[in-house]
Each structure stands twice: as structure tokens, then as C-alpha cells.
Amino acid sequence: MSKLRPIDRSSFEPPYAQVARGMRERIVNGEYRAGDRLPSEAELCALYGVSRMTVRRAVTLLTQDGVVYTENGRGTFVRAPELGAATFDLASLRRLVDDAATTVKIIEARIVPPSPRVCRKLAVDDESYVVAIKRVLSSAGEPVFYHSEYLVFDPRRPLVEAEYGVTALRDLLANAGKSGFKYGRLRLDASTLTETEASYLAEEPGVSAWVIEHLFYDFENRPVSWGRFIGRSDRLDLSTTVGVPDVGNGAGG
Amino acid sequence: MSKLRPIDRSSFEPPYAQVARGMRERIVNGEYRAGDRLPSEAELCALYGVSRMTVRRAVTLLTQDGVVYTENGRGTFVRAPELGAATFDLASLRRLVDDAATTVKIIEARIVPPSPRVCRKLAVDDESYVVAIKRVLSSAGEPVFYHSEYLVFDPRRPLVEAEYGVTALRDLLANAGKSGFKYGRLRLDASTLTETEASYLAEEPGVSAWVIEHLFYDFENRPVSWGRFIGRSDRLDLSTTVGVPDVGNGAGG
DNA sequence: ATTCGATACCTGTCTAGACAGCTATGGAGA
DNA sequence: TCTCCATAGCTGTCTAGACAGGTATCGAAT
Known part of the structure; x- marks a missing residue:
């Protein structure tokens, strides 16, 4: 799990964004790789010292960005990059x-x-x-x-x-x-x-x-x-x- | 506000999805049009008989679909369709x-x-x-x-x-x-x-x-x-x- | 007439807890 | 050995309430 920068309550960046950024950084660093299971929501609560809804909001953010996906009853996993998942805008x-x-x-x-x-x-x-x-x-x-x-x-x-x-x-x-x-x-x-x-x-x-x-x-x-x-x-x-x-x-x- | 189909608690469709669908239908019907302000979250809570987090989840869904947008301190509004907002996928x-x-x-x-x-x-x-x-x-x-x-x-x-x-x-x-x-x-x-x-x-x-x-x-x-x-x-x-x-x-x- | 502050209303964020339903595991019984 | 079930852990969902901060309004003081 390595050392963990805790949530800065005085920051303008709200806790859910800080948690999302933290998780994202760990994926970028290669600490978690495609297919790996992330800590469960309860574990993330303890890790970052926030409530479960806040953790879920962070996870939802990463899900929407296509970075992770969740499986009911199993956990949250790092999504592999897919060419077919690309979207283009104008x-x-x-x-x-x-x-x-x-x-x-x-x-x-x-x-x-x-x-x-x-x-x-x-x-x-x-x-x-x-x-x-x-x-x-x-x-x-x-x-x-x-x-x-x-x-x-x-x-x-x-x-x-x-x-x-x-x-x-x-x-x-x-x-x-x-x-x-x-x-x-x-x-x-x-x-x-x-x-x-x-x-x-x-x-x-x-x-x-x-x-x-x-x-x-x-x-x-x-x-x-x-x-x-x-x-x-x-x-x-x-x-x-x-x-x-x-x-x-x-x-x- | 017209008559309102209440939430069906026995449905497989969770309350937040029912609320989102209800709001969406009202926009499709033209009851609310581009630029119109929707009822406030508190009003929607009373209307549908759900908690505010549930209403917010519905609103968030519609926001992500580009159907509505929110302005802090003002309310939630119907978004006008934009050619430039289109996204394409593979x-x-x-x-x-x-x-x-x-x-x-x-x-x-x-x-x-x-x-x-x-x-x-x-x-x-x-x-x-x-x-x-x-x-x-x-x-x-x-x-x-x-x-x-x-x-x-x-x-x-x-x-x-x-x-x-x-x-x-x-x-x-x-x-x-x-x-x-x-x-x-x-x-x-x-x-x-x-x-x-x-x-x-x-x-x-x-x-x-x-x-x-x-x-x-x-x-x-x-x-x-x-x-x-x-x-x-x-x-x-x-x-x-x-x-x-x-x-x-x-x-x- | 203008400025300023109180106020009401709105969305944004967070908490602590609860229950449901799904999944994997391991042990009891056949 | 195999089957089945209890169980523990996980995500999914909802609640009721709280506080922060942005926005519009209206009245009082200038």
C-alpha cells in the first residue's frame, strides 16, 4: 500500500477529488495495473479518512473516465486501455x-x-x-x-x-x-x-x-x-x- | 407541475433512475424547454418522495447526458442541444x-x-x-x-x-x-x-x-x-x- | 438615487449508518 | 469426492441531516 498523502481539509480541492487524484496517480505510476483489484471501498475509507460516499464519488469519477470498472460483489479493478472505447468530439x-x-x-x-x-x-x-x-x-x-x-x-x-x-x-x-x-x-x-x-x-x-x-x-x-x-x-x-x-x-x- | 407518477418502490428500476426518467420525459414532452429552470432539488424531493441524495443522483445522470446543467446558487436548467457538443465513438x-x-x-x-x-x-x-x-x-x-x-x-x-x-x-x-x-x-x-x-x-x-x-x-x-x-x-x-x-x-x- | 447588508433559496459537499444483492470460500453432510 | 449452505466481504442503493458557499432580493441607511 506504500505511504499515503492524507486528505488536506483546508485545500480548495474537495476530498472526493483528492481521493480520485490519489488513486489515479497510483495507476499512472504503475502501482496498480490493468486488471488489478484496488482496495475495497471500506479500506479506502480507512486509508483516506473519509466516509464511504466520498470514496464512492471518487471511484465513480474514475469509472466515468474509463480508468477503472467495478464488479458487484467483487471489487474495483483497473481497466485496460481499449482502442474501441475511444470517443471523439468536435x-x-x-x-x-x-x-x-x-x-x-x-x-x-x-x-x-x-x-x-x-x-x-x-x-x-x-x-x-x-x-x-x-x-x-x-x-x-x-x-x-x-x-x-x-x-x-x-x-x-x-x-x-x-x-x-x-x-x-x-x-x-x-x-x-x-x-x-x-x-x-x-x-x-x-x-x-x-x-x-x-x-x-x-x-x-x-x-x-x-x-x-x-x-x-x-x-x-x-x-x-x-x-x-x-x-x-x-x-x-x-x-x-x-x-x-x-x-x-x-x-x- | 401537472400530475406525477410516484416512485415504484417494488420496481427493479431503482428510485434514482425512475426520477431521472421522469424528468427526462418531461423535457421530451416539452414541459420544460431549453433554458427553463427545473424544480429545485428540495422541491423534487417532496415531489417524488425521495431523499436529496437520490434526487441529486438523478440530476447528475441527466447532467452527464448533456440534458441539463446546474448553476451553483441558481438552479438546474434544461440545456439546449449543441452541434458542437456531439461526441462520436468507434x-x-x-x-x-x-x-x-x-x-x-x-x-x-x-x-x-x-x-x-x-x-x-x-x-x-x-x-x-x-x-x-x-x-x-x-x-x-x-x-x-x-x-x-x-x-x-x-x-x-x-x-x-x-x-x-x-x-x-x-x-x-x-x-x-x-x-x-x-x-x-x-x-x-x-x-x-x-x-x-x-x-x-x-x-x-x-x-x-x-x-x-x-x-x-x-x-x-x-x-x-x-x-x-x-x-x-x-x-x-x-x-x-x-x-x-x-x-x-x-x-x- | 445609491449603496450595503440581512435574508432566503439554491447547489455543492460530507457524514454515519443502514439494508439489499452479488460473489467467493470453506466446512458440513451426503 | 461431491454437493450444498452458511458466511464473510464486496459493491449498490438510500436516508436524514448538516454545513459551506454562491445568487438574488429587498429594505434600511447613506
């Missing part, structure tokens, strides 16, 4: 849109009859109309993403100008739902630039690219917005970590 | 490898001097040797992913045959770490098939494809394995949901 896209140096240029914004594909995606008939918006996101003057979006056109609720600009896009990424969306389905895909897309992005056609397709629904579960971002593959960073790296542990939740 | 790759109908064919497995690129990735000098393994994953007889991997060659620990087969790959995806990995860094990329890759996958060169690059480290933080999966873009499903869809809510965690 943090880099978020950074791009949040960046003050990012600008959005409206290429097109008009009311059009929907193509068969858009009809299918938005579940509207070809007699109705949709709002087609095409944008180019630029970072430091350089075009980065091409975005096309189709909104169900509701004559009773005329779309305001603001719907087209940077704000709307920021809301989509960081605050959709105020716009009346209940939920959305997203799909990530690998593709290549068409000639049109390439021209807007100042690239060669055929260059490999990311596609982020999004479909948002309203509170009646009807699709209201379908669209896709496309941008050169190196414009979106999708990297992550499995297991317990030494630095940037991301603890303290 | 569930479809996992399914592929777990599938009994998936086979792995070793194309190559030998000890070679490393290329400059491999030298850099594995942090070894060009005097040392690495084990190069190239595999093709097939599902129902059809080639799906091409996998190349480079392992640091340690003469003291000769690699066993098992290291090359299906088991090794399954371990990489679902149980790495028993192999002595402490953690790994992954990167997802969009690319196109080279001529060699296309020939193994029975495809045309230039077809858009996924690349999953992985770099695993041992307990001394030295890289020990670098490799990449590549496969046609429609072979890997990266879709996800933001907000609270009606079905497949994924509650009960």
Missing part, C-alpha cells in the same frame, strides 16, 4: 466558430423548391418550399468550411436576417435549441471535394475532406433543418486518448 | 471486430528496419528494428479494413505468433493494456485509398476512406506500437445524437 470545430477571427460569408440565401434529396431528408413534399443557405467559414481570411443548410419554410414565421449570419451558426454549434430544435442527429463522414466545393474553399477537387451532416428536429419530432459542413481533412482535428496518460489528465470534474 | 468498429463472421488475414509479419516516419513515431533510431504487421479485416468474406502496425522490436521478449492474429487485434480494440500498454493516442482522419491499399480492399484508388491512427505507450511512457486502420468511408458509421430524442434515450446508466 472541439476543434467549436474553437473555430468561437474564434473572433472566424468570419462567415453568405454565398446564397433564398427560398427554393426542394430537391428530391432535401424532400426526403426534411420529410416535405415537392410542392412546399425550403430556405437554402450556403455559407463559407473563413479563419484569418482563409476559407475553411463550406456549409449548406436547408430549412423548412414556414410562411407564418418569416425568417429573419439574423438567421443567416455568424450568430445563427454559432447558435447551431453552441446553443441550438433556442431556435426551436429539440434534438439533432449528426453523422461524420469522409469524402472528397466536388468541383463546386473546391472552388469555394480554394482547393483542388478530389482532395479528401470531412463531412459533418446534421439534421435537427422540432418539438413535434418533425425535421426542420438539414445541412452539412465540408472542409479539408486537416481542418478538423479528431484526436483523443485512451487509458491514463501522464499529463493533461483531465481530472477534477 | 462502436461500429468494435462490432466489426467482435463479430464472429469477421476474419483477419495476415499479409505480412516480419522484422524490418524502420522507415524514417516509423522511427519518428516510435522514437527509435534507424539502427534498431521494428516488427511490421499488415493485416486485412474481412467481414463475410469481403475486405473491409487494411491495418498496418509497427511494434518496437525487443530481442529479449520475442513476439509470439498470437501477437499477429485475430486475438491480438481484438485485444487492441477491446482489451489493450494486457499487452503492456498504459495508454494510447488516437487520431481519426479522412483520406483516400492509395493504389496498394485499394488493391487489398478490392476498391478503386482515390476512393474516400477513414484512417484510424493509433499510438500506444508502455508504462515508461515510451511508444511501443504505432499503426493505422484504413477502410472505405461507408465501412465505419460515425453518427450520434445531441439533445433528447424520443426513442433510444439511453438512460438507466
Whole structure:
């Protein structure tokens, strides 16, 4: 068990976080390895001098981070890193849109009859109309993403100008739902630039690219917005970590 | 507040899950919308007839699912769905490898001097040797992913045959770490098939494809394995949901 | 009109104890 | 030798209460 740094009650870091950090450090140090059983919760209580709920909170934290797992009636064990357990997020896209140096240029914004594909995606008939918006996101003057979006056109609720600009896009990424969306389905895909897309992005056609397709629904579960971002593959960073790296542990939740 | 289905103490579903499900349903129904304040924890205690820790557990569940957020001193609020908050996982790759109908064919497995690129990735000098393994994953007889991997060659620990087969790959995806990995860094990329890759996958060169690059480290933080999966873009499903869809809510965690 | 402090309400954290259900072990009985 | 059961230890869950610290409000004093 080796020596143990006790809980610092005067620290700003609450006891449960200190316990979690302590356990994490021991795993990083290799004191406990994949498959090893950790001390039981009762033992950890005694070790750190905290109540069981506090220990459990620490263990729960590590469980959520994929560092350990528990088996009812058996104990808590160190989880082996798994490639298949990796998750990726759109943090880099978020950074791009949040960046003050990012600008959005409206290429097109008009009311059009929907193509068969858009009809299918938005579940509207070809007699109705949709709002087609095409944008180019630029970072430091350089075009980065091409975005096309189709909104169900509701004559009773005329779309305001603001719907087209940077704000709307920021809301989509960081605050959709105020716009009346209940939920959305997203799909990530690998593709290549068409000639049109390439021209807007100042690239060669055929260059490999990311596609982020999004479909948002309203509170009646009807699709209201379908669209896709496309941008050169190196414009979106999708990297992550499995297991317990030494630095940037991301603890303290 | 409307009528409320009370907690069923005889159910297999524990009270905290019932409370979470109840709150979730009210959000799905639109009773609470993005930005709305939910009843305070004390009110929820009275409403459901459970203790505050139980209510908090339910709220924590919803917070982790990105359904609500809390503000200290103010209350709990419904979170708006955000495109930028989406996360993607490798569930479809996992399914592929777990599938009994998936086979792995070793194309190559030998000890070679490393290329400059491999030298850099594995942090070894060009005097040392690495084990190069190239595999093709097939599902129902059809080639799906091409996998190349480079392992640091340690003469003291000769690699066993098992290291090359299906088991090794399954371990990489679902149980790495028993192999002595402490953690790994992954990167997802969009690319196109080279001529060699296309020939193994029975495809045309230039077809858009996924690349999953992985770099695993041992307990001394030295890289020990670098490799990449590549496969046609429609072979890997990266879709996800933001907000609270009606079905497949994924509650009960 | 402005500032400041008391106050009420909220979430964040911790405790000590209780019971349920699962798992492994070892001993008694067949 | 084998089977079965009691038991001990483990995680899972819940309770009732406590205190800390953040937030908004409203009234008193300036």
C-alpha cells in the first residue's frame, strides 16, 4: 500500500477529488495495473479518512473516465486501455466558430423548391418550399468550411436576417435549441471535394475532406433543418486518448 | 407541475433512475424547454418522495447526458442541444471486430528496419528494428479494413505468433493494456485509398476512406506500437445524437 | 438615487449508518 | 469426492441531516 498523502481539509480541492487524484496517480505510476483489484471501498475509507460516499464519488469519477470498472460483489479493478472505447468530439470545430477571427460569408440565401434529396431528408413534399443557405467559414481570411443548410419554410414565421449570419451558426454549434430544435442527429463522414466545393474553399477537387451532416428536429419530432459542413481533412482535428496518460489528465470534474 | 407518477418502490428500476426518467420525459414532452429552470432539488424531493441524495443522483445522470446543467446558487436548467457538443465513438468498429463472421488475414509479419516516419513515431533510431504487421479485416468474406502496425522490436521478449492474429487485434480494440500498454493516442482522419491499399480492399484508388491512427505507450511512457486502420468511408458509421430524442434515450446508466 | 447588508433559496459537499444483492470460500453432510 | 449452505466481504442503493458557499432580493441607511 506504500505511504499515503492524507486528505488536506483546508485545500480548495474537495476530498472526493483528492481521493480520485490519489488513486489515479497510483495507476499512472504503475502501482496498480490493468486488471488489478484496488482496495475495497471500506479500506479506502480507512486509508483516506473519509466516509464511504466520498470514496464512492471518487471511484465513480474514475469509472466515468474509463480508468477503472467495478464488479458487484467483487471489487474495483483497473481497466485496460481499449482502442474501441475511444470517443471523439468536435472541439476543434467549436474553437473555430468561437474564434473572433472566424468570419462567415453568405454565398446564397433564398427560398427554393426542394430537391428530391432535401424532400426526403426534411420529410416535405415537392410542392412546399425550403430556405437554402450556403455559407463559407473563413479563419484569418482563409476559407475553411463550406456549409449548406436547408430549412423548412414556414410562411407564418418569416425568417429573419439574423438567421443567416455568424450568430445563427454559432447558435447551431453552441446553443441550438433556442431556435426551436429539440434534438439533432449528426453523422461524420469522409469524402472528397466536388468541383463546386473546391472552388469555394480554394482547393483542388478530389482532395479528401470531412463531412459533418446534421439534421435537427422540432418539438413535434418533425425535421426542420438539414445541412452539412465540408472542409479539408486537416481542418478538423479528431484526436483523443485512451487509458491514463501522464499529463493533461483531465481530472477534477 | 401537472400530475406525477410516484416512485415504484417494488420496481427493479431503482428510485434514482425512475426520477431521472421522469424528468427526462418531461423535457421530451416539452414541459420544460431549453433554458427553463427545473424544480429545485428540495422541491423534487417532496415531489417524488425521495431523499436529496437520490434526487441529486438523478440530476447528475441527466447532467452527464448533456440534458441539463446546474448553476451553483441558481438552479438546474434544461440545456439546449449543441452541434458542437456531439461526441462520436468507434462502436461500429468494435462490432466489426467482435463479430464472429469477421476474419483477419495476415499479409505480412516480419522484422524490418524502420522507415524514417516509423522511427519518428516510435522514437527509435534507424539502427534498431521494428516488427511490421499488415493485416486485412474481412467481414463475410469481403475486405473491409487494411491495418498496418509497427511494434518496437525487443530481442529479449520475442513476439509470439498470437501477437499477429485475430486475438491480438481484438485485444487492441477491446482489451489493450494486457499487452503492456498504459495508454494510447488516437487520431481519426479522412483520406483516400492509395493504389496498394485499394488493391487489398478490392476498391478503386482515390476512393474516400477513414484512417484510424493509433499510438500506444508502455508504462515508461515510451511508444511501443504505432499503426493505422484504413477502410472505405461507408465501412465505419460515425453518427450520434445531441439533445433528447424520443426513442433510444439511453438512460438507466 | 445609491449603496450595503440581512435574508432566503439554491447547489455543492460530507457524514454515519443502514439494508439489499452479488460473489467467493470453506466446512458440513451426503 | 461431491454437493450444498452458511458466511464473510464486496459493491449498490438510500436516508436524514448538516454545513459551506454562491445568487438574488429587498429594505434600511447613506
